Amino acid sequence: MKIRITILCENLIGKLKGSGEHGFSAFIETDQGNYLFDTGSGRSIVPNSYVFDKDLKSIKKIFLSHGHYDHTGGLSEVLKLKGKVDVHAHPNVFLDRISVLKEEDKEIKRFIGIHYKKRYLESLGANFVYNTAFTEVDKGIFLTGEVPRKTPFEKPDPRLFIEEDGKTSRDIFLDDQSLILDTEEGLILIFGCAHAGMINIINHVINKTGKEKFYAILGGTHLDFLTPEQLEESIQSLNNLEVEKIGVSHCTGLRAAFRLQLAFGDRFFYGCVGSVLEV
Ligand SMILES: [Fe+2]
Numbered sequence: 001m002k003i004r005i006t007i008l009c010e011n012l013i014g015k016l017k018g019s020g021e022h023g024f025s026a027f028i029e030t031d032q033g034n035y036l037f038d039t040g041s042g043r044s045i046v047p048n049s050y051v052f053d054k055d056l057k058s059i060k061k062i063f064l065s066h067g068h069y070d071h072t073g074g075l076s077e078v079l080k081l082k083g084k085v086d087v088h089a090h091p092n093v094f095l096d097r098i099s100v101l102k103e104e105d106k107e108i109k110r111f112i113g114i115h116y117k118k119r120y121l122e123s124l125g126a127n128f129v130y131n132t133a134f135t136e137v138d139k140g141i142f143l144t145g146e147v148p149r150k151t152p153f154e155k156p157d158p159r160l161f162i163e164e165d166g167k168t169s170r171d172i173f174l175d176d177q178s179l180i181l182d183t184e185e186g187l188i189l190i191f192g193c194a195h196a197g198m199i200n201i202i203n204h205v206i207n208k209t210g211k212e213k214f215y216a217i218l219g220g221t222h223l224d225f226l227t228p229e230q231l232e233e234s235i236q237s238l239n240n241l242e243v244e245k246i247g248v249s250h251c252t253g254l255r256a257a258f259r260l261q262l263a264f265g266d267r268f269f270y271g272c273v274g275s276v277l278e279v
């Protein structure tokens with residue numbers, strides 16, 4: 001399978017083209033059709049699709065990594081162009097998500113879930129297809145489903161919660177899933193935010209596919225929110241794996257990105273808006 005992946009939405013621009021925003025989206029072109037993984041937070045996906053000449057009307061399927069606004073906010077804009085399309089996600093994707101952040105000694109609570117009702121997105125053409133387990137969504141393309149948490153050093157982000165029936169509880173992100181493309185050069189793994197833990201996800205993928213060779217690892221790794229010790233453990237685990245290219249984005253953060261560049265040299269690139277990976 002021939003593949004070209006273009007980062008459509010991301011926090012940073014690097015090519016003096018397109019717009020940056022807090023969020024992530026990757027446009028995937030293959031010889032069996034085009035796909036969209038995540039949709040950014042809403043402002044940049046359509047304008048950037050024109051800048052990078054990617055036809056959102058051509059997409060065969062949409063995949064949502066999890067129910068945060070910065071990955072799902074552009075869904076309505078895409079649907080307004082595309083109309084009817086399958087949107088693959090975990091059934092928990094519509095849970096009410098909140099973050100509680102300390103700002104100048106005050107705790108600020110924000111809604112960070114999907115801003116739209118499911119019915120509204122369906123009225124624009126979304127056909128939600130839910131999965132909880134590892135699933136082949138098209139030939140050679142897989143979603144991880146729920147990822148077992150096994151590593152001791154990848155802890156859930158303590159600032160993120162869900163609200164259900166008036167009760168607030170820690171968000172354990174059962175809906176966090178990543179996309180896998182099986183290529184002749186090895187697997188390509190794309191994270192949304194990797195809330196399940198980057199190494200947990202990689203181990204789950206190895207387990208489910210029986211393959212250990214990764215051509216590329218892309219997307220948001222959430223490494224920005226780990227302690228320096230946890231970051232070192234993640235990098236050491238990554239070092240023990242067969243990974244040809246590491247092209248992270250979004251919630252990886254610049255501190256962790258610099259550290260990855262140091263560790264992986266030419267195998268590392270920052271996946272800013274407009275970055276392309278071809279196989
Ligand atoms: Fe994110």
Ligand SMILES: [Fe+2]
Pocket residue numbers: 066068193195
């Ligand atoms: Fe997230």
